[in-house]
Amino acid sequence: MAGARRTLGGMGGHLWAPHFRMTAWEILIQQSINGLTRGAVFALIALGYTMVYGIIELINFAHGDVFMLGLFISLAWFTLLGVSGALSPWQLVTLLPLVLLLTMLSTALLNVAIDRLAYRPLRRSTRLAPLITAIGVSFMLENVALLWKGPAPIAYPDIFPSVDILREWFGIESAIFVTTKDVLVVAAAVPLMLGLHHFVTRTRWGKAMRATAQDRETAQAMGIDVERTILITFFVGGALAGAAGLIQGMYYNIGQWWMGYQAGLRAFTAAVLGGIGSMSGAALGGILIGFLSAWSDQYISARWTNAIVFAILIVVLVFRPHGLMGDRTVEKA
């Protein structure tokens, strides 16, 4: 029925394959670097899951597809601005932030629209009802992308210069391969996460979010506009997913309609592993899942990585549903 869906081993066609003359330690370090960059993207997506779950206890199944559309939308913005190849240094400081902002804004609005249309009418319904609509929305988004871009993987232009840092900047002859792209991923993801942390802990809206997540009724009684807070949550979550989409595109130079489902499930696993509802947990979980999937690709087999990630998800949900950093009250009966 959809056999082509997951024939690629891990997430995305992976850039890097081990040099044939690497020591065991070099392989481990290299795969850990890969894991870190993967994990940074997972973490950005996981934050969107965890924020929404924290506030309305919904597994926003469509969130991974917002990330996928973030990749396609960022590509559309680049195309619109006439970018099709490597950016000049000047463009890197002007165009790239602009596209980042535009993409984040687009996916943020998309996420808000999804909430308004598909989840908000079901706020007072059973808990499973919005989960089912979320699955429906996920299917719709995937198929919009499928019809927009076709079933084949699309090439994302190699807009960010890739420089072998150790070799060319430091003159170190090493089998380990660290590029400017790796740095880009971390350099983009970390400020976004710090910004989110600041937003949640230091601003009025962030305070409203935390209050609503703890107790919606009480927050309402204290004069917090709960619906607006939920809207902001979806907005911020969508923006982060869009950023993750852009980063993914620039790093892997490939995109496909089903990648959101894949990445979404891994990111959700990351959120659960970290403790759903906990922002720092999502960041930590994302990095951990990044490491685990990279190591699994290397030491077991990329073919089994998906099964391993899901096995982790199941084990965590069953034995430690509050995750590594979450509080124990997450799953309310």
Place this chain on the structure above:
Amino acid sequence: MSVRRHLGAASLVLLLLVYPFADAALGLQTVHAVSDGMIYVLLALGLNIVVGYAGLLDLGYAAFFAIGAYAMGLLNSPVLGSPFYGHAWSFWLCIWIAAAVSALLGAVIGAPTLRVRGDYLAIITLGFGEIIPVAIRNLGDVTVEITGWRPVERLNLTGGENGVNPVGRPYLPGVPFETDPIPWYFLILVIGAASLWAMNRLRDSRLGRAWMAIREDETAADCTGVNPVSTKLLAFALGASFSGFAGSVYAAKLQAITPGAFEFQVSIMLLCMVVLGGAGSLRGVVLGAMLITVFDRVILAQTTFLVRGIGRTLGVPALVALDLTLWRWFFFGLGLVLVMLLRPQGLAGRRVQPVVDAEDDTAPIVPEPSAPPRIDVVPAWLRAAPGREAALLDVRGVTRHFGGVVALNHVDLRVPGGAIVGLIGPNGAGKTTFFNVVTGLVRPDEGRLEFAGRSLLRLRPNAIVGRGIARTFQSIRLFAHMSVLDNVLVGEHCRLDAGVGGAVLRPARVIAEERRARERARELLHFVGLLGKSDELARNLPYGDQRRLEIARALATEPRLLLLDEPTAGMNPRETEALTGLIGLLRRDLALSILLIEHDMEVVMAISDRISVLDYGTLIAEGTPAEIQRHPRVIEAYLGTGYEAELAARGAPR
């Protein structure tokens, strides 16, 4: 009416029997497609047991479909290459093995989900739904290498990405399964009809009620004597066994299986069928499955054809190039969203239609006066059951911490046989926690719990119900979308013993048991004054009646000790009076011991033999009502210093 229904059923059967021959005569060649559609109907029906009856959202049901198909494929394929191959067993044997293997794996997969609920459970099933196809793909070529040593090399267990091909057909002398689609049609029709028949009987059985009780409120079901573990496992196993049948027929009919046929989308399509038709309604699920199959196979293709024709005549190239079949998953997604938004109960809705609209919780319910409980209708079976004489609850030194909070601190409490003991104290004093400890919902950190001389420690709540302790809840926890009568019947669950076989085959013993259970339930409803409302949904009862129904449900478990958690909370004086009368009746006429949490001091003081007072988890006083009213610590902690004066000053009740 009934003649018309029979006529309708008869014509439906006739239509199903004649259809393939008419199709052959007219040369339509649709029998293959219809048979495939019927396989999906069967799958949807199996999923309905899990989702519709037991209320467990399963997002990985296609995994069981895969397991059924692969069980058939591996056992009934002449292809060599794997240790499983080469012994093409008979289809008629394999189909049972497939169902059994699916059921077993259903229970295995269900087991870890028992600890979690709701959306977490859904995600776990999704995880299994993902793992199974990955495993099937990868087990086609297994090489294990441990530092150069290869104990297993290129072992093909499942056929990998290429799947299993060919798969053997069923063999019946003189029946052309090889060439003719009609035998397949009848084979699937027979399996489908038998499944529907079995499911229909399961739904109206002790087991079906237990599933629905779990769906409505798992904790309440547990405290009413339904074992949620075995009940849920049974739902997973039975649901999976139907997909085992469907999968094995699918494999044999298609003659080949590949892992791609069992992906996540299939699970979601099946979920669409169940949700669209109406989870829990057999007719709805069949309808939903047929609608979606027709939509998928016929309407999309035909509409594409039509739109292209229009495009050609109008000269619009975009329309000519349109292929709506590419949009099928989009439409399934849209369908899920629209059904949930517009008609969450599905096209056919639930079997018992809610009288009050489901979304309209705020609608004022006009409290119709129900008959008060009556002494002359105390059910004889409840009164006279032998071996049910009152027993002693003896609690010693029970302690329970929640984090740093001591909810219960070395609490001792005795409920002598036939006594009414009141448990009072300020809010948060640990009264409900105490109930939860006695009923097994909360494990004590230390202490002893004995009932009728036997320890209750480490028993599941449903087992404690079996010992003869029943409870009600502070915030009423009825099975809201079940009828009043069914609520009471769930209470009888632990006193009945029809299993799956009994529920489906209905031997005379089970029929008699069921009849007796219904009689008893009606007597109980008569006793609490709700007989006229036995077919209403529990959620539509006025508040006071809901309290009484909860008590009737607890009584149906044939308890020797009844725990009532604030039974008069939120009641008006008339309802309170009726309920107080009922509690008195229970003790006097049924020799029931009662432990009562109550804030209405008049009620407590009037009916309790003894009263225990909790404050901050510690028992601060114990004694007769008169002693408690004068106890200085109780007055300080709970009653208030003005209480005695106030009590004296207040002449009339409230």
